[in-house]
Amino acid sequence: MKEPHFDEADQASKQAPKTAEASSTNAIQEETLGNTALNQQNTPPLLLDAQGLSRYFDQHCAVQNLDLSLHKGEVLGLLGPNGAGKSTTLQMLTGNLAPSTGQIQINGVDLLDNPREAKQHLGYLPEQPPVYRDMRVDEYLHYCARLHHLSGKKATLAVDNAKQHCGLTEVGTRLIGLLSKGYQQRVGIAQAILHQPDVVVLDEPTVGLDPIQIREIRHLIRELGNHHSVILSTHILPEVQAVCDRVQLIHQGQTVFNDRLQDLAERHAQPVLNIRFSKAMDLIADLKKDISTARQLKNIGIQRIVPISPQEYAFHHAVGEAIVPKLMTFAVANQWAVSAMIPQIATLEQIFMDLVHNEQEAAADDNTTDAGHDHNEINNENEIENLLLAQPDNKINVNLGKPHE
Structure with a gap:
């Protein structure tokens, strides 16, 4: 008995469904990979990544298992009542206090393993501005430039840019101690952005200011968000609403909420x-x-x-x-x-x-x-x-x- 004969057309017709199915699968995989790549392209780079941060003072746990991230161009509000652990968190993020556990990366550099390199990407304004009241504004900022290894024309350009961004152009020759508290805060912010860091950390920058000064500093912080990524620590709710893209609420050293402000309102x-x-x-x-x-x-x-x-x-x-x-x-x-x-x-x-x-x-x-x-x-x-x-x-x-x- 002869075996049945199939011509090429019959074979092609039998193979067509498998070929079509394979093509469809490949198309779906390519589309999925393309969407993933597109999402990765649309997501701003991660400039600060802190995982599992805890800090103990003897038996007291000030911060417990805290995660925090910051993307390029983002203004993050670190919100919490007094004593929530905000300042302790900022001291760890800026390398001024070692965490008991956890790790921190600044622009991909491990802060604990390579602190000097990581801090080149950081600008920090603590709650008490680190200014010398008996120095003139220009003198102080040039001193800060030298601390960042800037000299000559580079230092002059950096000082001029910082003064322009912070509205200090007209007070460069004045003693810092004779400036209003609002202008002293501007000088503190200027030293934090002098070296063009990727991440700027501000701890309670409007405490003790009058309403006009608060409005001016908030506008300045919003402007900083156009050139830097900013972490703003505050317990003042209107401040978060005025300048922040995202809020991370901490209470007793732990994260209670971490999302965009509009999502916070919708979710609650x-x-x-x-x-x-x-x-x-x-x-x-x-x-x-x-x-x-x-x-x-x-x-x-x-x-x-x-x-x-x-x-x-x-x-x-x-x-x-x-x-x-x-x-x-x-x-x-x-x-x-x-x-x-x-x-x-x-x-x-x-x-x-x-x-x-x-x-x-x-x-x-x-x-x-x-x-x-x-x-x-x-x-x-x-x-x-x-x-x-x-x-x-x-x-x-x-x-x-x-x-x-």
Whole structure:
């Protein structure tokens, strides 16, 4: 029996699907590699990379397992309350304090292994400007230039550029000690950028300045972001909003948040709706008397009600809950005379306080155990009394807990 004969056309038709499949796979791989390369091209270079930084003073841990990064052209706000570990972190990043654990690279150079080379890429203004009050501005800046191994025309050019960037052109011959505090701070910033470093670190640069000086220094910091990458340490929230691209919030030596400011606002949108009534009413007393109404509110997603005034109450609800239509229906059914429903918009200060408060609560939870009773559940009328909780501002609220499944 002869074996079946396949001509070239038949063989080509059988091979075509495999060839097409291979071509498609190659195309997908090439597209993926191309997108990866494009993303790498669009991502600014990493100029500062700190991993796992910790610093102990005897038994006290000032900074614990902190990661921090800074890309080219970025202004990063290192935000935290006094005593959060900001200055300790900056001292480690600038090579003035060795970390107990962790590593730091400045423009690819290991700060601990090659400190002299790494510091060539750094400019630093500590909280107390390192200026000599009995020296003139030009004299001091030329002295700083020599410390950076600049001399002759290079030193003169560097001093002139720093003075121009910092608005010091007209005060070069004046004694630093006779300048205003705002101008002394400008001199401190000028010495930090004199050698054109890749990374400029500023520790609380506006502390003690008047409002006009603060505005001028903030404008200067924003301008620095066009030529350098900047780390700004501060506990002043409006300062972060005014000049920073990204914020890293630290509390008790640990990172609480690290992202862009707009993402911070979006991620911590307030799940609160303020309802204003056309006349004064005692909603808290009404809910205490009517357990069924309280239960209905709970079941549509209301978790807590806080009085703002006799005519306005804040309704806290689950995150992502489309609460407005439900509350409108509920208000009509219960004949509430509602004049306005206004979503609360969180300020950066509120978000900051919430983040810190949440960290403190989490730490407290680690050291305590729950007795096992769910205080957020309404089981009977008597339990309403237990759901009246005092707020930090001494306002009373009804805590309705989570809706039933």
